[in-house]
Amino acid sequence: MQALIVTGQSNHNWQKSSVALKYILDKSELFVTGMAISPAKGNDMSEFVIDFSPYDVVVLDYVGDDWPVQTKNNFVEYVQNGGGVVVYHQSNNAFPDWPAYNEITGLGGWGGRNEASGPYIYIVDGELVRDDSPGRGGSHGRQHEFVVQAFKPDHPILKGLPERWMQAQDELYSELRGPAENLEVLAYAYADKQYGGTGRNEPQLMTITYGQGRIFHTTLGHAGRGNNLPAMESVGFIVTLQRGAEWAATGKVTQKPPKNFPSETESLRWPFFEDIDEGFEDIVKRMQNYQTGMSNDTFIILKHLVAKHGNNPEKISEYNQTIRRLLNSRRTTTDCKQVLLVDFSWMADEQMKPVYEKLLKDPELASNAQFALDRLEN
Numbered sequence: 361m362q363a364l365i366v367t368g369q370s371n372h373n374w375q376k377s378s379v380a381l382k383y384i385l386d387k388s389e390l391f392v393t394g395m396a397i398s399p400a401k402g403n404d405m406s407e408f409v410i411d412f413s414p415y416d417v418v419v420l421d422y423v424g425d426d427w428p429v430q431t432k433n434n435f436v437e438y439v440q441n442g443g444g445v446v447v448y449h450q451s452n453n454a455f456p457d458w459p460a461y462n463e464i465t466g467l468g469g470w471g472g473r474n475e476a477s478g479p480y481i482y483i484v485d486g487e488l489v490r491d492d493s494p495g496r497g498g499s500h501g502r503q504h505e506f507v508v509q510a511f512k513p514d515h516p517i518l519k520g521l522p523e524r525w526m527q528a529q530d531e532l533y534s535e536l537r538g539p540a541e542n543l544e545v546l547a548y549a550y551a552d553k554q555y556g557g558t559g560r561n562e563p564q565l566m567t568i569t570y571g572q573g574r575i576f577h578t579t580l581g582h583a584g585r586g587n588n589l590p591a592m593e594s595v596g597f598i599v600t601l602q603r604g605a606e607w608a609a610t611g612k613v614t615q616k617p618p619k620n621f622p623s624e625t626e627s628l629r630w631p632f633f634e635d636i637d638e639g640f641e642d643i644v645k646r647m648q649n650y651q652t653g654m655s656n657d658t659f660i661i662l663k664h665l666v667a668k669h670g671n672n673p674e675k676i677s678e679y680n681q682t683i684r685r686l687l688n689s690r691r692t693t694t695d696c697k698q699v700l701l702v703d704f705s706w707m708a709d710e711q712m713k714p715v716y717e718k719l720l721k722d723p724e725l726a727s728n729a730q731f732a733l734d735r736l737e738n
Contacts, residue, residue: 368398369424440571444608469498501556576604
């Protein structure tokens with residue numbers, strides 16, 4: 361199935377989260393995942409027009425400037441006509457003034473949300489409460505491990521999984537509020553006051569229907585500024601994300617529950633998040649020969665490495681040097697250069713400018729080179 365991650369701006373570390381999301385979805389062997397990366401915040405968004413119709417599921421990893429009207433209309437039409445959506449973590453912060461988006465996400469936080477945005481939703485004594493009292497929309501206490509409790513254990517996304525399991529250190533979203541129409545809470549967590557929480561059972565996994573579309577909403581999976589991703593590497597987050605994405609795309613879940621899953625008392629790290637620094641030159645050689653239609657795993661690995669070493673200027677300089685070498689080499693395929701110009705221009709340094717300017721003279725690369733140059737200069 362075809363998945364699309366929409367990213368490029370966020371109040372969280374989208375450079376890390378988008379790579380990890382792609383890695384997780386592709387590892388399910390159910391999805392081939394692409395990315396739509398927006399211009400940087402404050403730049404011209406007019407050409408960020410997306411046709412969502414080819415995709416089975418769209419994963420939202422975006423908080424930032426408004427999309428163009430055409431992209432907004434395309435998205436709403438896509439969902440109404442049966443498109444699948446995954447709302448990931450901070451994406452419920454986006455677009456507080458876009459009614460259709462808030463109906464699609466069901467609940468949201470921050471962005472000035474308050475009682476006018478819709479009710480709070482939480483669980484008391486096993487019953488769902490809709491609370492219209494005034495107050496802010498969106499909060500979380502200090503990051504910590506917490507138990508996720510199934511509320512609808514027989515839903516296809518949760519069926520066969522333990523009813524209580526430990527999520528690794530994460531932000532426990534609370535006080536979310538929104539239209540909450542056609543919304544079903546699948547799982548919740550207790551926001552303990554000792555960590556600055558509300559003292560309530562707050563929804564963490566949800567589904568929403570909008571028109572014929574299916575939406576899976578997970579508040580889990582915070583990506584911070586450090587080099588590790590405990591929340592995104594947590595097995596509970598990953599398994600529910602993979603199953604939620606399949607359900608959003610198809611209405612069913614064919615994935616079997618994994619043999620290793622976190623217990624109520626101990627979280628579990630996904631083994632696929634192994635170190636991948638070894639054999640880097642072999643990865644670069646394979647990348648150099650890339651042609652459209654081939655596996656794009658080398659680009660995924662490079663993005664993962666960039667995210668992992670994001671706070672290490674020497675490493676980032678090394679990766680930029682590698683990209684310059686590939687762009688300057690006659691042995692590098694045009695398809696490889698096109699990907700490098702679009703997917704990695706956000707991290708380019710000034711030494712990349714003459715490379716981009718040189719590639720403007722190549723008719724097959726001119727458009728992508730101009731995109732990269734504009735991003736660098738802005």
